[in-house]
Amino acid sequence: MDNFSVDASQLISRNSEKLAMELVFAEVGSDNGLLPINSLLAELEDLVSAGPSTLPAGFLAGLTSGRQLVDECLEAGTFQPNSLAALRAWVQWLQSIHDAITTEATIPLWIGVGPLSCSVGDGSLPSTPPSEPGESILLNLANDADLLKEFVSESMEHLQNIEAGVLILELNPKDSSTLASIFRAFHTFKGGSGFLNLAPINQLAHELESLLDLLRQEKLQVNVEIISLILDGGDMLKRFITAIDRQLCSNNAPEPIQFETSSLKARIRNSMAGPGEEEFIFQGDGSERVNQQVKSNSGKALHQYASVKVPIEKLDSLVDLVGEMVIAQSLVAQDQQLKSIASSQLTRNLTQLSRITKELQKTAMSLRMVPVRAVFQKMNRVVRDVAAKTGKEVELILSGEETELDRTIVEEISDPLIHMIRNSVDHGIELPNARVATGKNKKGVIHLKAFHRGGNIIIQILDDGAGLCKKRIEEKAITSGLIKPDHNLPDKEIYSLIFAPGFSTAERVTDLSGRGVGMDVVRRNIDKMRGKIEISTLEGKGTTFTISLPLTLAIIDGLIVQVGHHRYIIPTLSIRESFRPEPDQIFTLQEKGEMISVRDQIIPLLRLSDCFGVTTSITNPAEAIVLVVESSNERRCIMVDRLLGKQEVVIKSLGETFQSNDALAGAAILGDGLVGLIVDADALVHLNKRQYAHAA
Amino acid sequence: MTNVMEGQARSNRSGMDKYLTFKLGREAYAVGVLKIREIIRMLDITEVPQMPAYVKGVINLRGKVIPVVDLRLKFNLTDVRTTERTCIVVVQADLKRNSGSHLGLIVDAVEEVISIPPCDVAPTPDFGSAISTDYILGMAKVKGTVKTILDIDKVVSTEGLIASAEIDS
Known part of the structure; x- marks a missing residue:
């Protein structure tokens, strides 16, 4: 056991103590302590997936069964008599592990309690069926509002992780750390929804989790069908979450939320049918092998920053107050009477005050800033979808995702960016054949960049596509009466005609773009943020859109x-x-x-x-x-x-x-x-x- | 515990029938004290264009920009001089869309806080169409004088402002 890391053993001992403490207060039929237990367990699981693969097999298997026990309770919403007893025994086992490690003895195997040790697999579990699974959700806003809010905001993060993860999987289908993180995301969905009695979400998340589990154990290979299943699953979950969020925000009586999930679930089950029935690996080598592949940094990426969630009103009022302080400070500094006191002490103190005030103002402003990363990552999906629909091959390269912008701007910029990225793929990038014919790489490239310039944030979209056709824009503008045939506008102004309402040179209308609504909306949205947009283009070489935005709207x-x-x-x-x-x-x-x-x-x-x-x-x-x-x-x-x-x-x-x-x-x-x-x-x-x- | 609760209930009840009285010209008015946030001396007001005359503009109340309404103009009183005693009563008005906005009211002079038991409040007499009485809660008889109790939310409701602005323009 010498390679069993000291950190790990300390975490096990600490968490097992905490678990034991929580269990003392746990009662059958109540949910007191259920969530803390869940998170303590999750920490142990993170340890497994993040730590080196030197954890002994007995420990991993035991952890899996502990997870099953907790899940049973989570699904039922409260502690169940049998699982509670089993959990208590399990925690004792966990504590004994620590002793075993310190005495360098062999780790005892978790043998379970009574019939339960056979686990869910053989169905001998004294059943505590979750309430009859309904197909619709009726929110209990009166009691659960706070829990639901938390669930929604956490779920949004998980959905983003899932989406970001899928895009990694596309490039590297065997990336085990990504598989594990998607698995964990679905798993948390399952836990949370079960706890809140959101049966349809719970069932869907369960299917998705099982699917990911198979992938994780390499019993199934990642392919196009599976990728789209995961994305569709994520979308469906998102629809539920948005619907819940909407009801949380409105004051109306909750209405049942219902989406058709059965066909999706059937598809997932079909995909899983290949390798046979679901089976739980208790002690097998499979789970260990997966863990050996897990890179040491997995799981950490998601918790990179320690952060506090603060309501935006509090932030706004802080920024207001700081603004006032700056004014009050400048009033004091410019006070004539104070100025007439020729005291170097006073001057020094006033300078110090002004320095601190400025620093404070800068910090307060930066509190409202968030990186554009989340919005940029959304574009991966847009490019992928549009490229698939139009039969093009497009690669999106992001840079400067860490550039920070005012929260409100980040929210507002999302829609215009989606429009423009769509346009770039649909109109800008040519079909693979046409690209090869003009001597370009078959795969089109779109760069999405963000960076600082002057006091502004610049967002650039560069594509290496066909560029804007000046002649076509001119013709179209003349036929629609925007300009006169004998105009002598500079090129730049001709290009900016594409921002005129109802202007589109697309030869055919697709469901993606070409209806001529879009670029004028983009322009309007950017104007609203007090930003500017500029185009530069080279026919045959590509187009660059440059959006410059103020750092903050405040x-x-x-x-x-x-x-x-x-x-x-x-x-x-x-x-x-x-x-x-x-x-x-x-x-x-x-x-x-x-x-x-x-x-x-x-x-x-x-x-x-x-x-x-x-x-x-x-x-x-x-x-x-x-x-x-x-x-x-x-x-x-x-x-x-x-x-x-x-x-x-x-x-x-x-x-x-x-x-x-x-x-x-x-x-x-x-x-x-x-x-x-x-x-x-x-x-x-x-x-x-x-x-x-x-x-x- | 029960004592505290009773105490709170009592203070609430007493708060309910406490009123701040103030003068507009020669007339006396009252506003429920729970609505009052603070009373400040008259200060420079930034005029806002294209608003009805009784909306005097906005002031800076410790970093918050709040609108100021001249009640004397709102009630079409003729004498609107600013004197030593003129001041701004800041109230918390529950406007329709945004509950709890602060709003300043210019009054000629603030008098005192008094208790007016509900039995001393008479219903508003009907003046026909000559005077709108929507924003009057009742008439209070205090020490031989009559004070008009205002429903501050209605006096300054947004609808009122916009409607008047349209009429003015």
Whole structure:
């Protein structure tokens, strides 16, 4: 036993003590301690799959039967008389292992208790059948809401792990650590759903778990059918989980959740039928062999970071408070009376305060940041599905998954990315034959990258496909009346026509893309996040989409402007330029519609004072400042009295009282502690258009 | 244990019939004290464009941006001077979609917190269509004077604001 690691033996001894402690309080018919026991057992199992393969066979077999005992209880929801007795004996056995290790004696074999040792296999178990398996789920929101919430959030993680794992399996079907982690994910599903009485999920997860078990023991080979079974199974579980989640969020009385699972289960059973009936390996070499292959790092990847789950409201209020502190700090630092005290001690302390405040602000902001990894990994699936449907061969290469973005942006970016990746596979990458004909590799490559540039996060999608066809875009734009035949637009603007609503050059409409809805939605979504999207393309070589996004939605860089006695903040991102117009740049139309000519471009002028109904002494544009703002290819000149400065501000919601006011995007506390209103430049541009339409 | 419970129940009950009274012009009004969050002195208000006149704008309440309503304008009182005693009463209003929003009310002067037992509250008289009485809970008779008890949730309900904004525009 000299190679039995000290860590392992300590863990066994510690967990067996804890298990014994939990079991003291366990009672037949109650579930007290059932979950802790489950997790203690899971730790031991992790040890087995993560640790070196030097664990003795007797221990592994014993662990398997312990798992069976706990599962029986989990499935029934409470401790059962027989399994509880067996569990107690089992824990004693576990404790004896530790003694055996320290005295270097042979590890005693777990021989079980009475008829139970024969286990479920021969059916002699005094049956404690789980309540009649129904095909629909009726949630018990009143009692289980908290448990269900936890189950849902954990399940989401497991589903992601499953999906990520499957994609690894596709490349390396024999990767035993991945098989083990998918197995564990389904297993946890089974345990949790059984405990919460979610019979259909439980049954499906059980079938999937059995399937994975066979794969794990190499009684079945991973093939295309099995991969799609696992994915379908994961999807089905996801449908259940989303349905549960929806009911948890709504206040309505729970309705039965029902999805057709029997055909899926039948398919799984068919796949498993090959190697014969399910059999439990009790002492066989099989399980040990699997464990020998398990790499030492398996299972750890999932628990790489120790983390705490915190409700987002708490985080938001922390960020708010820190923002206030920064303002309060700057008020103190700029206080005239304090400044007049010429004390080096005070100056030092103030500098220290400001340093700490800045650090604190940075940390608070970073709390809301999450890596884009989860979203990027979703794209693997998208590429795989679309490529399979279109008969193309595509490889997706991810980089910069660890780049961090504001949580809200990560959520919002997912849909546009899916659209664009789909497009890249469907339109960008050519069919294998066509690629070979043009001397490219049969397999198309799509790069999905994320990185920092300046104060922004850049997400790039590069494909080595056919590129955009300028001529086809031009033709299509001319026939649909977007541009005139005699236009002389630069290439870049022609390419960006694909973001126009309803624009599609796809020759045929597939269920994937080509309906012309998509790129305009992508553009709109990105605009909403105050981001920008650009295309560069080389016909025959490929296309690159570059999305630049702000680091966070909570802070914006704003230009503070003055109109009359009022101050407004205009997001710098939507401002193209600002200048004081010369009198000969200003034109009017019917003495009403004012326009400014900016480098041969005629842009309508909009007086902020008129928009907001405030009075100002400056009425002549030549005495004022004009800001050119842009929103979805439309430009407006906005006239303000003066520019007061540039400042980073924390956006605050104005609340529902002012939600009818769409020209405002929110409010922010300015340096002097007063509230400044943030102007929604997009809304202003369109507001102006509406007014024109109204006047006409 | 029971004592504590009783104590809480009693304080709740007493909290229920405690009211903050304040002046708007020459009239006296009352709002249930459980709705009141704090009372602050008058400060600079940032005007919000395109809102009805009685929505004065927003203020910075320790980092939160909260709307401020001038009750004197809301009730169409003529005298709206700002004096030494003018202040902002911050209330917790349960608006329809978002329960528990803070909101500031400008009043001429805050008077005191008094107990008004339910037996002293008379139902709102009917003024016909001349005055809307939806937001009045009742009329309280206190030491020979009459104070109007306001249902603050209704006075400042979002629907009210939007509807008035539409009328104004």
